[in-house]
Amino acid sequence: MSQPRAPFNSEMDKVIDFLNHSLRSSEGWSITAEYPLAFDPSNLHNIRIIEENGQIISHAVLKNLLIKTPIAIFRVAAIGNVVTAPEFRNKGYSQKVIKDCLQIATEQGADIAILWTNIYDFYRKFGFELAGSETALIFNQPFDTEVKGLKYLQSNKVDPQSILRLYSQHAVGSIRNAADISRYLQIPKVQLYTAWDQNNQLQAYAVEGRGADLTNYIHEWGGSVSKLLALVSEIQKQKNDSITIITPSHSANLIRKAKEKGALVNEGYLGMIKLLNTKNLFFKIRRYARFLGQEDFILEHNEHDYIVGHSGHIFRTTSEKDITQLIFGPHKATQLQSFDIETTQILEKIFPIPMWLWGWDSV
Numbered sequence: 001m002s003q004p005r006a007p008f009n010s011e012m013d014k015v016i017d018f019l020n021h022s023l024r025s026s027e028g029w030s031i032t033a034e035y036p037l038a039f040d041p042s043n044l045h046n047i048r049i050i051e052e053n054g055q056i057i058s059h060a061v062l063k064n065l066l067i068k069t070p071i072a073i074f075r076v077a078a079i080g081n082v083v084t085a086p087e088f089r090n091k092g093y094s095q096k097v098i099k100d101c102l103q104i105a106t107e108q109g110a111d112i113a114i115l116w117t118n119i120y121d122f123y124r125k126f127g128f129e130l131a132g133s134e135t136a137l138i139f140n141q142p143f144d145t146e147v148k149g150l151k152y153l154q155s156n157k158v159d160p161q162s163i164l165r166l167y168s169q170h171a172v173g174s175i176r177n178a179a180d181i182s183r184y185l186q187i188p189k190v191q192l193y194t195a196w197d198q199n200n201q202l203q204a205y206a207v208e209g210r211g212a213d214l215t216n217y218i219h220e221w222g223g224s225v226s227k228l229l230a231l232v233s234e235i236q237k238q239k240n241d242s243i244t245i246i247t248p249s250h251s252a253n254l255i256r257k258a259k260e261k262g263a264l265v266n267e268g269y270l271g272m273i274k275l276l277n278t279k280n281l282f283f284k285i286r287r288y289a290r291f292l293g294q295e296d297f298i299l300e301h302n303e304h305d306y307i308v309g310h311s312g313h314i315f316r317t318t319s320e321k322d323i324t325q326l327i328f329g330p331h332k333a334t335q336l337q338s339f340d341i342e343t344t345q346i347l348e349k350i351f352p353i354p355m356w357l358w359g360w361d362s363v
């Protein structure tokens, strides 16, 4: 069987044709338009293909992200566009491609890998588990807002620097520059809605849709809670349709205010996560625990098991699933085992760590 490898520059047209044919046969755009950074020539070394007799038969792409959080900057490898040609399925090609992606992500120093899928059992074989949290705020009805004097615009022709200014205020998110945002704004079906004050300063933005996905979902947003909700109320009026804001579960103020305005709330997972470099990842979390004053906090991984707790009160598990869902949620420490009160308090102060990827970063 051919081995996975990065494509040559000269093969990229063939790779893109394969992906468009396999995954975007009814859309009027190329997959490269939908994932401009993942398929940028600078990311060619993170594409994996299997080729046989000159034909591309299996593919996946990896996009490295640096995720800023209050705890640390995490290196996250997002994996996507996993596909095998129908006539070559169930021969182990995708498994090879994914294993290779995980190996290069590990070698490149990623703390974790993440992907979005509905075939959970397929990815569980590699150690991925549903983890992290996502809250969907669903507005089925028009609602009132408290902010007056904003002007609203629906156009993608907005200076990416002003979006970046508001985006950078998020506590958690990938590190981006204006050029990245400019390219994301050109993704098919992306609709940017903005709210401006009387001095023409951007006060809030909301991005709905993204290529084949996320129609009627606001998956990127920024600005204060009240101004964002004023903007969403305006979008809802314009569309006269149900609209959903996807938010990290740590956006407590937004969630609370949206509920007050009548939003329905749906809790979900951030994605499927796999721990890669546990040494680096656990070091970052232990350092954060020390910052919180938990000098004796323990989080370790050896060849036998994972160990978590504090001096004298440790929990050992061989389950990668348990530890992934403890670190990123949604499980609480007490769902793993009945710890004493002190240990529970320590673990719940540290976990779950806030992890979030905004919609444009998925692959």
Ligand SMILES: CC(C)(COP(=O)(O)OP(=O)(O)OC[C@H]1O[C@@H](n2cnc3c(N)ncnc32)[C@H](O)[C@@H]1OP(=O)(O)O)[C@@H](O)C(=O)NCCC(=O)NCCS
Residues within 6 Å of the ligand: 058, 082, 083, 084, 085, 088, 089, 090, 091, 092, 093, 094, 095, 096, 116, 117, 118, 119, 120, 121, 122
């Ligand atoms: C899912 C997909 C990538 C698998 O590719 P593949 O090369 O056939 O996969 P492999 O041969 O390496 O592995 C096959 C295994 O995956 C399992 N599998 C395949 N499709 C699956 C599905 N929809 N749900 C759960 N498991 C699935 C098979 O049962 C088989 O399991 P086994 O090894 O225990 O027998 C392929 O079916 C495909 O391209 N599907 C369409 C695109 C897609 O859905 N991509 C995934 C998006 S995240």
